[in-house]
Amino acid sequence: MAQANGTGNVPSSLPGAVAASAAASATAAARDEDAAQLRLGVMEGEEVLMISEAAALLAKREADHAKLGHTYSLDVVNGLFRPAATYCARFDRIQNKTAVLAVRDTFDGRGAELGLHPFEVAQLVNLMPADAEEAKAIIPSLREEGKIDNDVLNGLLMELTTFAK
Amino acid sequence: MFFLVDLERRIHMPPRQFNAKLTDSLTQRLMQEVEGSFAGRHGFVIMVVHLHEPIPHGELDHTTGFAVFPLKYKALVFRPFKGEVLDSVVDKVTQHGFFADAGPLKIFVSHHLLPQDMGYDAQAECWRSVDGGDLIARDASVRLRILGLKIEATEISATGSVRDDYLGTVEG
Numbered sequence: 008m009a010q011a012n013g014t015g016n017v018p019s020s021l022p023g024a025v026a027a028s029a030a031a032s033a034t035a036a037a038r039d040e041d042a043a044q045l046r047l048g049v050m051e052g053e054e055v056l057m058i059s060e061a062a063a064l065l066a067k068r069e070a071d072h073a074k075l076g077h078t079y080s081l082d083v084v085n086g087l088f089r090p091a092a093t094y095c096a097r098f099d100r101i102q103n104k105t106a107v108l109a110v111r112d113t114f115d116g117r118g119a120e121l122g123l124h125p126f127e128v129a130q131l132v133n134l135m136p137a138d139a140e141e142a143k144a145i146i147p148s149l150r151e152e153g154k155i156d157n158d159v160l161n162g163l164l165m166e167l168t169t170f171a172k
Numbered sequence: 173m174f175f176l177v178d179l180e181r182r183i184h185m186p187p188r189q190f191n192a193k194l195t196d197s198l199t200q201r202l203m204q205e206v207e208g209s210f211a212g213r214h215g216f217v218i219m220v221v222h223l224h225e226p227i228p229h230g231e232l233d234h235t236t237g238f239a240v241f242p243l244k245y246k247a248l249v250f251r252p253f254k255g256e257v258l259d260s261v262v263d264k265v266t267q268h269g270f271f272a273d274a275g276p277l278k279i280f281v282s283h284h285l286l287p288q289d290m291g292y293d294a295q296a297e298c299w300r301s302v303d304g305g306d307l308i309a310r311d312a313s314v315r316l317r318i319l320g321l322k323i324e325a326t327e328i329s330a331t332g333s334v335r336d337d338y339l340g341t342v343e344g
Contacts, residue, residue, distance in 0.1 A: 041253070042256035042318075056175055084207065087217075134315070145257040145317075
């Protein structure tokens, strides 16, 4: 069954009761999650992607689709493609593809050195707070005692702005 | 937040597809079945990024004659969290608050969770602050915090708040 193999898929063909109970347990699991305290539940340890990276993947997919000469639009078969692609393009705050790679390269290392969680690093890049005070307001896990010094965080944000649009 | 996750899906293939193009057919079928779907606790499956090789051996289902392939693949998913701050686009404004979209996710922000100095302008169908500094209207970019998530069988609904420092309209 889909539930047992860890995919968490809830196929529409499942009897209603099973689907409903799967959804109920998913909601219960979600209640224990809290991004403000880095409690990511089932997503803990999964590879976090910045909006700019998702934007690049989606753009590439669209280009490939066109190259294959399909006469139908991707939107016909995948109702989430356009909303996701539009969203990512709108909030991609990094200059260009090269800069995105550079940000990933630089901030994976810097983040790990500073003891930041990949989720926090992606939040910093996605939201581009102007300074440490703003960063700690919108990413509460950064406020934890001894987590990161304001001066260090300001330095990191300064570095990040060199890649911004 | 977007993630790359490894997922599995059992794909059923009819015998007429058992030919040299089977891998292509499986890939196509997988994309059709999972892309744009909702994977419960993993969130929304936006797209299949790649199929893990080698393709597993299919197993015949004696009741249908179809072969079943347990395909493992990497997917781009969007998974919101309670407590997460994200940017959204206002879709609809009412006197009760507003609805915004963050990609595939719909978020409702009640007027109780707007900054206290904001009032509803029924003429212009928007919320604006008394000093005129902030304006929440259709298509505005708004930074909000997710307060609650309800995961249903086929969708997630979310509630959010803009009542905090550094939340509200943003560039984008």
